[in-house]
Amino acid sequence: MAGPRNISVSEASRPVLPRHAKLKYDETRQVWVILAPERVLAPDEIAVEVLQLCNGERNVGDVADQLAAKYAAPREAILTDVIAMLQDLADKGFLTEAREKTS
Amino acid sequence: MSDVLGNIQPGMSDSLAVLEKQRSTAETFGIPLAVLLEITHRCPLQCPYCSNPVELDRSGKELTTDEWKKVLSELAEIGVLQVHFSGGEPTARKDLVELVKHASDAGLYTNLITSAVLLTRERLSELADAGLCHVQISFQGVEEGLADRVAGYKNGHRKKLEVAKWTRELDLPLTVNAVMHRQNLHQLPDIIQMAIDLDADRLEVANVQYYGWALKNRAALMPTVAQLDECTRLVEEAREQLKGRLTIDYVVPDYYALRPKKCMGGWGRQFFNISPAGKVLPCHAAESITGLDFESVRSNHSIAWIWQNSEAFNRYRGTGWMKEPCKSCEFREIDFGGCRCQAFALTGDAANTDPACALSPLHETIFKQAEREAEGETNRFLYRNFAGGTLESENDA
Numbered sequence: 001m002a003g004p005r006n007i008s009v010s011e012a013s014r015p016v017l018p019r020h021a022k023l024k025y026d027e028t029r030q031v032w033v034i035l036a037p038e039r040v041l042a043p044d045e046i047a048v049e050v051l052q053l054c055n056g057e058r059n060v061g062d063v064a065d066q067l068a069a070k071y072a073a074p075r076e077a078i079l080t081d082v083i084a085m086l087q088d089l090a091d092k093g094f095l096t097e098a099r100e101k102t103s
Numbered sequence: 104m105s106d107v108l109g110n111i112q113p114g115m116s117d118s119l120a121v122l123e124k125q126r127s128t129a130e131t132f133g134i135p136l137a138v139l140l141e142i143t144h145r146c147p148l149q150c151p152y153c154s155n156p157v158e159l160d161r162s163g164k165e166l167t168t169d170e171w172k173k174v175l176s177e178l179a180e181i182g183v184l185q186v187h188f189s190g191g192e193p194t195a196r197k198d199l200v201e202l203v204k205h206a207s208d209a210g211l212y213t214n215l216i217t218s219a220v221l222l223t224r225e226r227l228s229e230l231a232d233a234g235l236c237h238v239q240i241s242f243q244g245v246e247e248g249l250a251d252r253v254a255g256y257k258n259g260h261r262k263k264l265e266v267a268k269w270t271r272e273l274d275l276p277l278t279v280n281a282v283m284h285r286q287n288l289h290q291l292p293d294i295i296q297m298a299i300d301l302d303a304d305r306l307e308v309a310n311v312q313y314y315g316w317a318l319k320n321r322a323a324l325m326p327t328v329a330q331l332d333e334c335t336r337l338v339e340e341a342r343e344q345l346k347g348r349l350t351i352d353y354v355v356p357d358y359y360a361l362r363p364k365k366c367m368g369g370w371g372r373q374f375f376n377i378s379p380a381g382k383v384l385p386c387h388a389a390e391s392i393t394g395l396d397f398e399s400v401r402s403n404h405s406i407a408w409i410w411q412n413s414e415a416f417n418r419y420r421g422t423g424w425m426k427e428p429c430k431s432c433e434f435r436e437i438d439f440g441g442c443r444c445q446a447f448a449l450t451g452d453a454a455n456t457d458p459a460c461a462l463s464p465l466h467e468t469i470f471k472q473a474e475r476e477a478e479g480e481t482n483r484f485l486y487r488n489f490a491g492g493t494l495e496s497e498n499d500a
Contacts, residue, residue, distance in 0.1 A: 007347065020237045020276035020304065022212060028134065028182025035184055035212040037237045037278055037305055038352070040136045091347045093304050 007090040007097055009060060009083050014098045016056035021094040023051050036094050050082055056098030060086065134407060137185035138178055139376035139387060142171060142202070146192040148218050149255030149486035149493075150243065152282060152317035152324060155191065156390045159489050160379040166400070168198040172205045174377060174400050179209035181407045189216040191379065200229045207234025214239060216280070219266035220259045227266065231273045238270045239278040239307070245293040252499060253287065255486045267301045278305040284324035285477060288334055295341050298349060308338055309354040314388040314444050316487045323484055323500075325477040328359055357459040358473050362434065363441025364459065370419035370443055375410060383409045385416055388444040392453045419443050424454055428462045 009015060017023060022035045023043075032048045034041040043051065053063045064082055068075040089095040144159040166174070178186065186206055193199055194217055206213045214237045215230065227238075240263055244250035250260035270277045279298040283291065291308070298306040310331070311317045311324050326334070338353045345351070357364045367374045367386045376387050381400040384390060390397065395418065398409045410416060418424060422435050429440040440446070441457025449458045449469055456463040458470070483500040485492040 018276065019274065022236065024184070024210075026182070026184060033184065035236075037214060037239070037276065038137070040184060093347065093350045 007087075007095060009086045009090055009095075011061040011064070011079065011083075012059050013086075014056055014059045015054050015086055015090070015095050016098050017051065017054070017094065018096040023048070034094065041094070046081075047085055050085060054086070134182045134410065135373050135375060136183065137187065137374070138183050139187045139189055139374075140171075140174075140193075141189050141191065141376060141378050141387065142166075142193050142199075143196050143379050144191040144489075145195040146190055146218065146487075147195070147220055147256055148192070148259065149488055150253060150282070150316075151255075151320040151484035151486055152284065152311040153315070153487040154312070154317075154387055155315065155487070156388065157315050157319070157491070158390070159191075161489065164380040165196075166379065166381045168201060170381065170400065171198075171202050174381075174406070175202065175206045175211065176209050177400075177406050179206075179211050181405075183211065185212040185214065187214045187216055192218050192221060194219075194221045194226070200226070200233050203230055203235050204233035212236050217241070218254070218259070219263045220256060222266050222269075224269045227269050227275075228273055231275055235275065237276050237278065239280050240267055240270070241280045241282065242294065242297070243282065244287045245290045245297050249287060249290070253484070255484070255495075264301070267303070271302045276305075277301065277303045278307055279303045280307045280309060282309050282311060283326075283334065284311045285326045285330060286324065286482060288326055288330045291334055291337050295337070295345075295349075295351075299345070303349065305350040305352065307352045307354070308334070309352075310334070310356040312354070312356065313358065314442075314448055315391055316485070316492070318448055319485050319492065321473065322476040322479055322481040325358070325473050326356070327477040328474070330477075331356070331359060357441070357445075357457075358470055360459060361461040362459075363438050363457040365438045366442035366445070366457070369439040371410070371416040372420070372439075375416075383413070385419075386442075386444060389415070391444050392447045395453075419453065426454055426456075429456050432462065 007013070007015070020037055024033055024035060026033045032043055034043055049067070050063060053066060060082060061079070064075055064079040067078050067082070086095060143162065143165055144155050145162055175186065188199065188203065193215060203213050213235050215235055216239045219240045242250065242263060243253035243260070247260045251257055267277060279301060281294045295306065313321050317324060335355070338351055342351050371385045374386065376384050377400060378384060378390070382390065382397040383400060383406060384397055389395065395415045397415050398404055398413045400406060425435060425440060429435050441459050443453040445459060446455045446457045447453035450465055458465040460466060483497065484495040486495060
Protein backbone atom coordinates (compact mmCIF):
# COMPACT_ATOMS: atom_id res chain seq x y z
CA MET A 1 0.00 0.00 0.00
CA ALA A 2 1.08 3.55 -0.60
CA GLY A 3 1.41 4.33 3.08
CA PRO A 4 -0.67 5.80 5.85
CA ARG A 5 -3.34 8.39 5.09
CA ASN A 6 -4.02 11.64 6.88
CA ILE A 7 -0.35 12.33 7.33
CA SER A 8 0.45 14.89 9.92
CA VAL A 9 3.88 16.24 9.06
CA SER A 10 6.15 16.82 12.04
CA GLU A 11 9.85 17.15 12.70
CA ALA A 12 10.14 13.38 13.06
CA SER A 13 8.27 12.46 9.84
CA ARG A 14 10.23 10.88 7.03
CA PRO A 15 8.16 11.95 4.05
CA VAL A 16 8.68 10.88 0.47
CA LEU A 17 6.81 11.42 -2.79
CA PRO A 18 4.49 8.48 -3.57
CA ARG A 19 4.73 6.50 -6.80
CA HIS A 20 2.05 8.59 -8.48
CA ALA A 21 3.81 11.92 -7.87
CA LYS A 22 7.02 12.32 -9.79
CA LEU A 23 9.45 15.21 -9.44
CA LYS A 24 11.03 15.94 -12.78
CA TYR A 25 12.90 18.71 -14.58
CA ASP A 26 10.95 19.73 -17.66
CA GLU A 27 13.58 20.47 -20.30
CA THR A 28 11.10 22.05 -22.71
CA ARG A 29 9.75 24.65 -20.28
CA GLN A 30 12.89 24.83 -18.13
CA VAL A 31 11.01 24.34 -14.86
CA TRP A 32 10.72 21.71 -12.19
CA VAL A 33 7.37 19.93 -12.11
CA ILE A 34 5.58 17.37 -9.98
CA LEU A 35 3.63 15.02 -12.22
CA ALA A 36 0.51 13.62 -10.57
CA PRO A 37 -2.81 12.17 -11.76
CA GLU A 38 -4.38 14.84 -13.98
CA ARG A 39 -2.23 17.51 -12.37
CA VAL A 40 1.08 19.12 -13.02
CA LEU A 41 2.34 21.13 -10.07
CA ALA A 42 5.07 23.71 -10.39
CA PRO A 43 7.06 23.70 -7.13
CA ASP A 44 9.20 26.75 -6.45
CA GLU A 45 12.98 26.49 -5.93
CA ILE A 46 12.78 25.91 -2.19
CA ALA A 47 10.07 23.27 -2.54
CA VAL A 48 12.23 21.46 -5.10
CA GLU A 49 15.19 21.54 -2.77
CA VAL A 50 13.12 20.22 0.13
CA LEU A 51 11.63 17.43 -1.97
CA GLN A 52 15.03 16.40 -3.28
CA LEU A 53 16.13 16.00 0.33
CA CYS A 54 13.02 13.99 1.25
CA ASN A 55 14.27 10.55 0.29
CA GLY A 56 12.37 8.55 2.91
CA GLU A 57 15.52 8.20 5.03
CA ARG A 58 15.92 11.77 6.30
CA ASN A 59 13.32 13.15 8.65
CA VAL A 60 11.96 16.68 8.41
CA GLY A 61 14.30 17.81 11.20
CA ASP A 62 17.34 16.62 9.20
CA VAL A 63 16.05 18.49 6.16
CA ALA A 64 15.70 21.70 8.19
CA ASP A 65 19.23 21.22 9.59
CA GLN A 66 20.70 20.96 6.11
CA LEU A 67 18.84 23.99 4.77
CA ALA A 68 19.66 26.07 7.85
CA ALA A 69 23.34 25.25 7.41
CA LYS A 70 23.31 25.91 3.68
CA TYR A 71 21.53 29.25 3.87
CA ALA A 72 22.85 30.28 7.30
CA ALA A 73 19.25 30.93 8.30
CA PRO A 74 17.41 30.36 11.60
CA ARG A 75 16.50 26.70 11.86
CA GLU A 76 13.12 27.25 13.56
CA ALA A 77 11.80 29.50 10.78
CA ILE A 78 12.94 27.05 8.12
CA LEU A 79 11.38 24.14 9.97
CA THR A 80 8.02 25.93 10.14
CA ASP A 81 8.09 26.70 6.40
CA VAL A 82 9.15 23.19 5.44
CA ILE A 83 6.41 21.60 7.53
CA ALA A 84 3.77 23.93 6.06
CA MET A 85 4.83 23.15 2.50
CA LEU A 86 4.95 19.41 3.07
CA GLN A 87 1.62 19.41 4.90
CA ASP A 88 0.05 21.23 1.97
CA LEU A 89 1.40 18.57 -0.38
CA ALA A 90 0.20 15.80 1.94
CA ASP A 91 -3.29 17.30 2.13
CA LYS A 92 -3.46 17.16 -1.64
CA GLY A 93 -2.54 13.47 -1.53
CA PHE A 94 0.92 13.87 -3.03
CA LEU A 95 3.04 12.89 -0.07
CA THR A 96 3.51 9.68 1.82
CA GLU A 97 5.67 8.51 4.69
CA ALA A 98 8.42 5.98 4.33
CA ARG A 99 7.46 2.61 5.75
CA GLU A 100 9.47 0.93 8.43
CA LYS A 101 11.81 -1.48 6.75
CA THR A 102 10.47 -5.00 6.86
CA SER A 103 12.61 -8.04 6.27
CA MET B 104 -12.66 13.06 -18.53
CA SER B 105 -12.20 16.19 -16.55
CA ASP B 106 -10.61 19.34 -17.80
CA VAL B 107 -7.04 18.13 -17.65
CA LEU B 108 -4.84 20.45 -15.64
CA GLY B 109 -7.31 23.24 -15.92
CA ASN B 110 -8.70 22.91 -12.47
CA ILE B 111 -6.80 25.27 -10.30
CA GLN B 112 -7.94 24.82 -6.76
CA PRO B 113 -8.49 27.58 -4.26
CA GLY B 114 -6.14 27.68 -1.35
CA MET B 115 -3.23 26.36 -3.40
CA SER B 116 -0.08 27.80 -1.89
CA ASP B 117 2.32 29.69 -4.10
CA SER B 118 5.09 27.19 -3.61
CA LEU B 119 3.01 24.50 -5.33
CA ALA B 120 1.05 26.33 -7.99
CA VAL B 121 -0.74 24.25 -10.58
CA LEU B 122 1.06 24.76 -13.83
CA GLU B 123 -1.07 26.30 -16.51
CA LYS B 124 0.34 28.10 -19.44
CA GLN B 125 -1.18 31.49 -18.64
CA ARG B 126 1.76 33.27 -20.18
CA SER B 127 1.25 31.76 -23.57
CA THR B 128 -2.38 32.68 -24.17
CA ALA B 129 -2.98 35.13 -26.99
CA GLU B 130 0.05 34.79 -29.25
CA THR B 131 1.63 31.41 -28.91
CA PHE B 132 0.23 28.06 -27.97
CA GLY B 133 2.80 25.94 -26.19
CA ILE B 134 2.58 22.18 -26.39
CA PRO B 135 0.06 20.81 -23.88
CA LEU B 136 1.33 19.20 -20.70
CA ALA B 137 -0.94 16.17 -21.08
CA VAL B 138 -2.37 14.32 -24.06
CA LEU B 139 -5.26 11.88 -24.24
CA LEU B 140 -4.57 8.82 -26.37
CA GLU B 141 -7.69 7.01 -27.47
CA ILE B 142 -5.83 3.96 -28.70
CA THR B 143 -8.95 2.03 -29.72
CA HIS B 144 -12.71 2.49 -29.88
CA ARG B 145 -13.28 -1.21 -29.18
CA CYS B 146 -14.93 -1.77 -25.78
CA PRO B 147 -16.89 -4.63 -24.22
CA LEU B 148 -19.07 -2.12 -22.35
CA GLN B 149 -21.92 -0.23 -23.99
CA CYS B 150 -22.41 2.79 -21.71
CA PRO B 151 -25.09 5.08 -23.12
CA TYR B 152 -23.06 8.22 -22.29
CA CYS B 153 -19.79 7.10 -23.89
CA SER B 154 -17.59 10.09 -24.79
CA ASN B 155 -16.51 8.48 -28.06
CA PRO B 156 -18.05 9.78 -31.26
CA VAL B 157 -21.21 8.10 -32.53
CA GLU B 158 -19.19 7.14 -35.63
CA LEU B 159 -16.59 4.85 -34.11
CA ASP B 160 -13.23 3.95 -35.70
CA ARG B 161 -13.13 0.25 -36.57
CA SER B 162 -10.10 -1.81 -35.55
CA GLY B 163 -8.76 -1.93 -39.12
CA LYS B 164 -8.22 1.85 -39.01
CA GLU B 165 -6.29 1.81 -35.71
CA LEU B 166 -2.66 2.91 -35.62
CA THR B 167 -0.23 0.00 -35.45
CA THR B 168 2.07 -0.67 -32.49
CA ASP B 169 4.98 0.96 -34.29
CA GLU B 170 2.90 3.99 -35.22
CA TRP B 171 1.82 4.51 -31.57
CA LYS B 172 5.44 4.11 -30.43
CA LYS B 173 6.52 6.78 -32.87
CA VAL B 174 3.73 9.04 -31.57
CA LEU B 175 4.84 8.48 -27.96
CA SER B 176 8.47 9.29 -28.73
CA GLU B 177 7.45 12.40 -30.62
CA LEU B 178 5.18 13.58 -27.78
CA ALA B 179 7.98 13.21 -25.22
CA GLU B 180 10.38 15.02 -27.51
CA ILE B 181 8.16 18.08 -28.00
CA GLY B 182 7.51 18.52 -24.29
CA VAL B 183 4.37 16.59 -23.41
CA LEU B 184 4.74 15.30 -19.83
CA GLN B 185 1.76 13.01 -19.31
CA VAL B 186 -0.17 10.59 -21.48
CA HIS B 187 -3.53 9.05 -20.70
CA PHE B 188 -4.11 5.66 -22.33
CA SER B 189 -7.82 5.61 -22.97
CA GLY B 190 -10.31 4.36 -25.50
CA GLY B 191 -12.75 2.64 -26.04
CA GLU B 192 -11.15 0.17 -23.75
CA PRO B 193 -7.35 0.53 -23.95
CA THR B 194 -6.74 -2.96 -22.57
CA ALA B 195 -8.48 -4.34 -25.67
CA ARG B 196 -5.19 -3.57 -27.46
CA LYS B 197 -2.85 -6.56 -27.17
CA ASP B 198 0.18 -4.26 -27.26
CA LEU B 199 -0.77 -2.08 -24.27
CA VAL B 200 2.07 -3.28 -22.02
CA GLU B 201 4.55 -2.63 -24.83
CA LEU B 202 3.15 0.88 -25.37
CA VAL B 203 3.24 1.74 -21.65
CA LYS B 204 6.83 0.51 -21.48
CA HIS B 205 7.75 2.64 -24.48
CA ALA B 206 6.09 5.71 -22.95
CA SER B 207 7.81 5.19 -19.58
CA ASP B 208 11.19 4.73 -21.24
CA ALA B 209 10.60 8.00 -23.08
CA GLY B 210 10.07 9.70 -19.68
CA LEU B 211 6.31 10.17 -19.93
CA TYR B 212 3.99 9.93 -16.92
CA THR B 213 1.50 7.21 -17.83
CA ASN B 214 -2.11 6.94 -16.76
CA LEU B 215 -4.50 4.12 -17.67
CA ILE B 216 -8.18 5.00 -18.02
CA THR B 217 -9.97 1.67 -18.07
CA SER B 218 -13.26 -0.14 -17.54
CA ALA B 219 -11.08 -2.90 -16.02
CA VAL B 220 -13.28 -5.79 -17.11
CA LEU B 221 -10.68 -7.30 -19.48
CA LEU B 222 -7.77 -7.16 -17.03
CA THR B 223 -6.21 -10.15 -15.34
CA ARG B 224 -4.01 -9.78 -12.28
CA GLU B 225 -1.05 -10.94 -14.31
CA ARG B 226 -1.55 -8.32 -17.02
CA LEU B 227 -2.01 -5.56 -14.44
CA SER B 228 1.21 -6.66 -12.82
CA GLU B 229 2.96 -6.50 -16.22
CA LEU B 230 1.63 -2.98 -16.69
CA ALA B 231 3.00 -2.00 -13.26
CA ASP B 232 6.39 -3.45 -14.19
CA ALA B 233 6.26 -1.52 -17.47
CA GLY B 234 6.19 1.67 -15.41
CA LEU B 235 2.50 2.52 -15.29
CA CYS B 236 2.07 5.43 -12.85
CA HIS B 237 -1.65 5.50 -12.19
CA VAL B 238 -4.86 3.54 -12.80
CA GLN B 239 -8.29 5.07 -13.25
CA ILE B 240 -11.24 2.66 -13.18
CA SER B 241 -14.71 3.68 -14.27
CA PHE B 242 -17.69 2.66 -12.16
CA GLN B 243 -21.32 2.83 -13.25
CA GLY B 244 -22.84 2.54 -9.77
CA VAL B 245 -22.34 0.81 -6.41
CA GLU B 246 -24.31 -2.38 -6.91
CA GLU B 247 -24.44 -4.97 -9.67
CA GLY B 248 -28.02 -4.47 -10.73
CA LEU B 249 -27.81 -0.85 -11.78
CA ALA B 250 -24.09 -0.78 -12.62
CA ASP B 251 -24.24 -3.75 -14.99
CA ARG B 252 -27.41 -2.43 -16.60
CA VAL B 253 -25.84 0.97 -17.32
CA ALA B 254 -22.71 -0.68 -18.73
CA GLY B 255 -24.76 -3.22 -20.68
CA TYR B 256 -22.28 -5.84 -19.44
CA LYS B 257 -23.02 -8.73 -17.06
CA ASN B 258 -20.81 -9.18 -13.98
CA GLY B 259 -18.82 -6.09 -14.92
CA HIS B 260 -19.23 -4.42 -11.54
CA ARG B 261 -17.92 -7.44 -9.64
CA LYS B 262 -14.90 -7.60 -11.93
CA LYS B 263 -14.17 -3.90 -11.46
CA LEU B 264 -14.12 -4.30 -7.67
CA GLU B 265 -11.69 -7.18 -8.04
CA VAL B 266 -9.35 -5.24 -10.34
CA ALA B 267 -9.46 -2.21 -8.03
CA LYS B 268 -8.30 -4.48 -5.21
CA TRP B 269 -5.43 -5.87 -7.32
CA THR B 270 -4.46 -2.33 -8.26
CA ARG B 271 -3.84 -1.42 -4.63
CA GLU B 272 -2.20 -4.79 -3.87
CA LEU B 273 0.28 -4.00 -6.63
CA ASP B 274 0.90 -0.62 -4.98
CA LEU B 275 -0.53 1.29 -7.92
CA PRO B 276 -2.44 4.49 -7.13
CA LEU B 277 -6.13 4.31 -7.95
CA THR B 278 -8.72 6.79 -9.12
CA VAL B 279 -12.37 5.76 -9.02
CA ASN B 280 -14.14 7.44 -11.89
CA ALA B 281 -17.88 7.63 -11.27
CA VAL B 282 -19.96 8.91 -14.13
CA MET B 283 -23.15 10.40 -12.70
CA HIS B 284 -26.61 10.96 -14.15
CA ARG B 285 -30.24 10.89 -13.11
CA GLN B 286 -30.42 7.11 -12.71
CA ASN B 287 -27.44 6.76 -10.35
CA LEU B 288 -27.07 10.12 -8.55
CA HIS B 289 -28.94 8.75 -5.52
CA GLN B 290 -25.99 6.37 -5.00
CA LEU B 291 -23.39 9.14 -4.61
CA PRO B 292 -22.91 8.77 -0.83
CA ASP B 293 -22.30 5.04 -1.30
CA ILE B 294 -19.96 5.70 -4.23
CA ILE B 295 -17.84 7.96 -2.01
CA GLN B 296 -17.77 5.22 0.61
CA MET B 297 -16.87 2.65 -2.07
CA ALA B 298 -13.89 4.78 -3.13
CA ILE B 299 -12.70 4.85 0.50
CA ASP B 300 -13.22 1.11 0.93
CA LEU B 301 -11.26 0.45 -2.26
CA ASP B 302 -8.41 2.56 -0.84
CA ALA B 303 -8.56 4.94 -3.80
CA ASP B 304 -6.40 8.06 -3.73
CA ARG B 305 -8.75 10.02 -5.87
CA LEU B 306 -12.41 10.05 -6.87
CA GLU B 307 -13.69 11.71 -9.96
CA VAL B 308 -17.40 12.57 -9.69
CA ALA B 309 -18.06 13.31 -13.33
CA ASN B 310 -21.52 14.33 -14.37
CA VAL B 311 -22.32 13.20 -17.90
CA GLN B 312 -21.49 15.75 -20.59
CA TYR B 313 -24.17 15.76 -23.23
CA TYR B 314 -22.53 15.18 -26.61
CA GLY B 315 -22.57 12.23 -28.97
CA TRP B 316 -23.97 9.13 -27.29
CA ALA B 317 -25.03 11.03 -24.17
CA LEU B 318 -26.98 13.55 -26.24
CA LYS B 319 -28.89 10.68 -27.84
CA ASN B 320 -29.61 9.42 -24.30
CA ARG B 321 -30.28 12.79 -22.71
CA ALA B 322 -33.90 12.04 -21.81
CA ALA B 323 -32.78 8.95 -19.86
CA LEU B 324 -29.80 10.61 -18.16
CA MET B 325 -30.48 14.28 -17.45
CA PRO B 326 -30.62 14.98 -13.70
CA THR B 327 -33.09 17.38 -12.13
CA VAL B 328 -31.89 20.69 -10.71
CA ALA B 329 -32.63 19.40 -7.20
CA GLN B 330 -30.54 16.24 -7.78
CA LEU B 331 -27.65 18.30 -9.01
CA ASP B 332 -27.76 20.70 -6.08
CA GLU B 333 -27.72 17.76 -3.70
CA CYS B 334 -24.80 16.22 -5.60
CA THR B 335 -22.80 19.45 -5.28
CA ARG B 336 -23.59 19.68 -1.57
CA LEU B 337 -22.47 16.08 -0.97
CA VAL B 338 -19.23 16.56 -2.88
CA GLU B 339 -18.38 19.73 -0.95
CA GLU B 340 -19.13 18.06 2.36
CA ALA B 341 -17.07 14.96 1.50
CA ARG B 342 -14.14 17.08 0.28
CA GLU B 343 -13.98 18.80 3.64
CA GLN B 344 -14.29 15.57 5.64
CA LEU B 345 -11.86 13.56 3.53
CA LYS B 346 -9.12 16.16 3.08
CA GLY B 347 -5.76 14.41 2.82
CA ARG B 348 -7.47 11.04 2.57
CA LEU B 349 -9.33 11.16 -0.73
CA THR B 350 -9.04 13.84 -3.40
CA ILE B 351 -12.35 14.49 -5.11
CA ASP B 352 -12.50 16.08 -8.55
CA TYR B 353 -15.93 17.26 -9.55
CA VAL B 354 -17.22 17.78 -13.07
CA VAL B 355 -20.60 19.52 -13.23
CA PRO B 356 -22.95 19.39 -16.18
CA ASP B 357 -23.34 22.79 -17.74
CA TYR B 358 -27.00 22.57 -18.67
CA TYR B 359 -28.23 24.33 -15.57
CA ALA B 360 -25.44 26.89 -15.35
CA LEU B 361 -25.70 30.50 -16.44
CA ARG B 362 -22.17 30.69 -17.72
CA PRO B 363 -20.75 28.09 -20.10
CA LYS B 364 -17.66 26.07 -19.23
CA LYS B 365 -14.24 26.98 -20.60
CA CYS B 366 -14.31 23.76 -22.56
CA MET B 367 -10.89 22.08 -22.90
CA GLY B 368 -9.45 25.32 -21.50
CA GLY B 369 -10.40 26.88 -24.84
CA TRP B 370 -10.15 25.29 -28.30
CA GLY B 371 -6.53 24.51 -29.15
CA ARG B 372 -5.15 26.24 -26.07
CA GLN B 373 -3.99 23.49 -23.72
CA PHE B 374 -5.29 20.14 -24.85
CA PHE B 375 -5.34 17.71 -27.72
CA ASN B 376 -6.12 14.06 -28.13
CA ILE B 377 -5.26 11.44 -30.70
CA SER B 378 -7.99 9.17 -32.05
CA PRO B 379 -7.56 5.43 -32.73
CA ALA B 380 -6.96 6.21 -36.40
CA GLY B 381 -4.35 8.84 -35.54
CA LYS B 382 -6.32 12.05 -35.99
CA VAL B 383 -5.03 14.91 -33.84
CA LEU B 384 -8.12 16.52 -32.29
CA PRO B 385 -8.74 19.63 -30.14
CA CYS B 386 -11.22 17.59 -28.08
CA HIS B 387 -12.44 14.00 -28.05
CA ALA B 388 -15.82 15.05 -29.48
CA ALA B 389 -14.39 17.34 -32.18
CA GLU B 390 -15.04 14.93 -35.02
CA SER B 391 -18.75 15.46 -34.42
CA ILE B 392 -18.32 18.92 -35.98
CA THR B 393 -18.73 18.43 -39.72
CA GLY B 394 -16.76 20.54 -42.18
CA LEU B 395 -13.52 20.45 -40.19
CA ASP B 396 -10.61 18.50 -41.62
CA PHE B 397 -8.44 16.99 -38.89
CA GLU B 398 -4.89 16.05 -39.74
CA SER B 399 -3.48 12.66 -38.87
CA VAL B 400 -0.16 11.59 -37.37
CA ARG B 401 0.06 9.54 -40.57
CA SER B 402 0.34 12.75 -42.60
CA ASN B 403 3.67 14.31 -43.51
CA HIS B 404 3.28 16.87 -40.76
CA SER B 405 4.74 16.59 -37.27
CA ILE B 406 2.41 16.64 -34.28
CA ALA B 407 3.84 20.00 -33.21
CA TRP B 408 3.11 21.41 -36.68
CA ILE B 409 -0.47 20.11 -36.59
CA TRP B 410 -0.97 21.66 -33.15
CA GLN B 411 0.42 25.03 -34.16
CA ASN B 412 -0.60 25.41 -37.78
CA SER B 413 -3.42 23.13 -38.86
CA GLU B 414 -6.61 24.77 -40.02
CA ALA B 415 -8.81 22.80 -37.61
CA PHE B 416 -6.84 23.95 -34.55
CA ASN B 417 -6.74 27.56 -35.70
CA ARG B 418 -10.41 27.75 -36.70
CA TYR B 419 -11.74 28.42 -33.18
CA ARG B 420 -8.58 29.55 -31.44
CA GLY B 421 -8.64 32.88 -29.64
CA THR B 422 -11.58 35.21 -30.24
CA GLY B 423 -11.33 36.22 -33.92
CA TRP B 424 -13.89 33.62 -35.07
CA MET B 425 -16.60 34.82 -32.69
CA LYS B 426 -20.00 36.17 -33.61
CA GLU B 427 -22.34 38.09 -31.32
CA PRO B 428 -23.12 37.80 -28.45
CA CYS B 429 -19.61 36.36 -27.83
CA LYS B 430 -17.73 38.90 -29.92
CA SER B 431 -18.36 41.88 -27.65
CA CYS B 432 -18.85 39.90 -24.44
CA GLU B 433 -16.73 40.78 -21.43
CA PHE B 434 -16.30 37.06 -20.67
CA ARG B 435 -15.02 36.12 -24.15
CA GLU B 436 -11.50 35.40 -22.95
CA ILE B 437 -12.72 33.75 -19.78
CA ASP B 438 -14.88 30.98 -21.25
CA PHE B 439 -14.17 31.39 -25.00
CA GLY B 440 -17.86 31.03 -25.75
CA GLY B 441 -18.14 27.59 -24.11
CA CYS B 442 -17.99 24.32 -25.97
CA ARG B 443 -17.75 24.26 -29.78
CA CYS B 444 -19.05 20.69 -30.03
CA GLN B 445 -22.08 21.50 -27.92
CA ALA B 446 -22.73 24.67 -29.95
CA PHE B 447 -22.59 22.60 -33.12
CA ALA B 448 -24.76 19.77 -31.77
CA LEU B 449 -27.47 22.06 -30.44
CA THR B 450 -27.43 24.97 -32.94
CA GLY B 451 -25.88 23.52 -36.10
CA ASP B 452 -23.01 26.04 -36.10
CA ALA B 453 -19.89 25.55 -33.97
CA ALA B 454 -19.21 29.32 -34.13
CA ASN B 455 -22.42 30.11 -32.30
CA THR B 456 -22.45 30.77 -28.58
CA ASP B 457 -22.71 27.53 -26.63
CA PRO B 458 -26.39 27.40 -25.55
CA ALA B 459 -25.17 26.60 -22.02
CA CYS B 460 -24.58 30.37 -21.84
CA ALA B 461 -27.54 32.42 -20.65
CA LEU B 462 -26.68 34.98 -23.35
CA SER B 463 -27.35 32.48 -26.14
CA PRO B 464 -30.74 33.11 -27.78
CA LEU B 465 -31.33 29.34 -27.59
CA HIS B 466 -30.51 28.96 -23.89
CA GLU B 467 -34.06 29.21 -22.64
CA THR B 468 -35.63 26.78 -25.14
CA ILE B 469 -32.95 24.12 -24.90
CA PHE B 470 -32.59 24.07 -21.17
CA LYS B 471 -36.30 24.18 -20.48
CA GLN B 472 -36.53 21.09 -22.68
CA ALA B 473 -33.74 19.42 -20.68
CA GLU B 474 -35.55 20.24 -17.47
CA ARG B 475 -38.71 18.62 -18.81
CA GLU B 476 -36.72 15.56 -19.85
CA ALA B 477 -35.26 15.34 -16.36
CA GLU B 478 -38.75 15.19 -14.88
CA GLY B 479 -39.82 12.62 -17.48
CA GLU B 480 -40.31 8.88 -17.22
CA THR B 481 -37.99 7.79 -20.03
CA ASN B 482 -35.34 5.50 -18.57
CA ARG B 483 -34.57 3.34 -21.60
CA PHE B 484 -30.99 3.54 -22.87
CA LEU B 485 -29.65 3.51 -26.37
CA TYR B 486 -26.53 1.38 -25.85
CA ARG B 487 -23.29 2.39 -27.52
CA ASN B 488 -21.93 0.03 -30.20
CA PHE B 489 -20.43 -0.05 -33.69
CA ALA B 490 -23.88 -0.57 -35.22
CA GLY B 491 -25.05 2.94 -34.31
CA GLY B 492 -26.65 1.89 -31.02
CA THR B 493 -29.13 -0.66 -29.69
CA LEU B 494 -32.22 0.33 -27.73
CA GLU B 495 -32.56 -1.31 -24.34
CA SER B 496 -35.43 -3.76 -23.99
CA GLU B 497 -38.45 -2.18 -22.37
CA ASN B 498 -38.54 -4.84 -19.66
CA ASP B 499 -35.02 -4.01 -18.47
CA ALA B 500 -35.37 -0.24 -18.29
